Amino acid sequence: MIGHVQGGWEFIWAAYFLSWAGIAFFGASLVPAGPLQMATRELICGAMLVLTGFVVAALSSSTGAPFIDRTALTVVTIGAGLALLGHCGVQVAQHRRKEK
Amino acid sequence: MRHWLLTLDDTTRWLLWSPLLLLALVLALTGLHIFDAASRKWVWKVLLFIGVTMLIAQSVLGLWWVPPEHYMGDVYRIIYMHVPQVWMALIGMTINFGCSVLFLFKKSWVTDSLAEASASVGVYFGAVGITLGAIWAKPTWGAYWTWDPRLTTAAIMLVIYTGYLALRRFVEDPEKRATWSAVMGIIAYVDIPVLWFSVKWWRSIHQVQSSPKTVDALMTMVLRWSATTFLCLFVVFLYHRYRQAQATREREVAAPEALPATISGPVTSP
Numbered sequence: 001m002i003g004h005v006q007g008g009w010e011f012i013w014a015a016y017f018l019s020w021a022g023i024a025f026f027g028a029s030l031v032p033a034g035p036l037q038m039a040t041r042e043l044i045c046g047a048m049l050v051l052t053g054f055v056v057a058a059l060s061s062s063t064g065a066p067f068i069d070r071t072a073l074t075v076v077t078i079g080a081g082l083a084l085l086g087h088c089g090v091q092v093a094q095h096r097r098k099e100k
Numbered sequence: 101m102r103h104w105l106l107t108l109d110d111t112t113r114w115l116l117w118s119p120l121l122l123l124a125l126v127l128a129l130t131g132l133h134i135f136d137a138a139s140r141k142w143v144w145k146v147l148l149f150i151g152v153t154m155l156i157a158q159s160v161l162g163l164w165w166v167p168p169e170h171y172m173g174d175v176y177r178i179i180y181m182h183v184p185q186v187w188m189a190l191i192g193m194t195i196n197f198g199c200s201v202l203f204l205f206k207k208s209w210v211t212d213s214l215a216e217a218s219a220s221v222g223v224y225f226g227a228v229g230i231t232l233g234a235i236w237a238k239p240t241w242g243a244y245w246t247w248d249p250r251l252t253t254a255a256i257m258l259v260i261y262t263g264y265l266a267l268r269r270f271v272e273d274p275e276k277r278a279t280w281s282a283v284m285g286i287i288a289y290v291d292i293p294v295l296w297f298s299v300k301w302w303r304s305i306h307q308v309q310s311s312p313k314t315v316d317a318l319m320t321m322v323l324r325w326s327a328t329t330f331l332c333l334f335v336v337f338l339y340h341r342y343r344q345a346q347a348t349r350e351r352e353v354a355a356p357e358a359l360p361a362t363i364s365g366p367v368t369s370p
Binding site for chain 2: 014023027072073
């Protein structure tokens, strides 16, 4: 170890939020559900990930983390959240189309 | 007086605990069959409740209760999420290996389904664990990823077991799928001991496994709490994934235990 690490709460929050979202989503995916229930789960997990992205962005700018680090963490978490939200939207649209 | 377990070296402790842990898991899974379907539902709900409650407590303990580490400061708190999830991945792969060997000795849909479930849950925990490791690596090593022996073998594990799950999707014949994936499960497991001992065998940027002898008692306690939390969630996930796999087998063949006596015989379709 060369030196002492200072701060780094954006990394800690990113790790914890990712774990919570992962457990919620993987756990929920194991319970049999219809497309709308799955979409609700994706909505919750996606929103959680997007929120993580914003928390990480806010924390990293306040702690003065390098630009590339906070961009990478923010883009990955918000991107994963948006992907889930997008998939949720597709699920709901498909379900509505079938109903019609 | 020191506990006799603390006097053993890490390798011996690992070799001692692994079979015991596996035995406990198998007993937990099979023991639940003594309950009827309605009671079993409650058992899993209670286990899930315990897991989630412990996870909330674990997060509070890991984020605020334990003191910061001397060199890494607060960032080391990721350990309470990263390490137990990687352990769960290794347990998943070990169960997969055990079931694969068992399947080749005695054909059964139970071991085949359990092998599929354990690989699936193991890949999930492995993927999250490795991602958290990368997040932790940035502030401590200065890079998200480096082709160090430990990280490389972890990446190989993830790729191999994702391939294992892909193989299960590609092969339609359940009998061939079960045999081929059992063989692949055994071959894939070669990576796991290499992954575990890589930090001792080669010069690695990844630290060697800590032991309770060198870690503060509070940190050890919270790490053990975290491990128990994830073990609880692992068992719940494994069981539900196993049930899904068994339901798929039931759709594919006439009965879950209807694998013919000779593997060369055709599987009877419903």
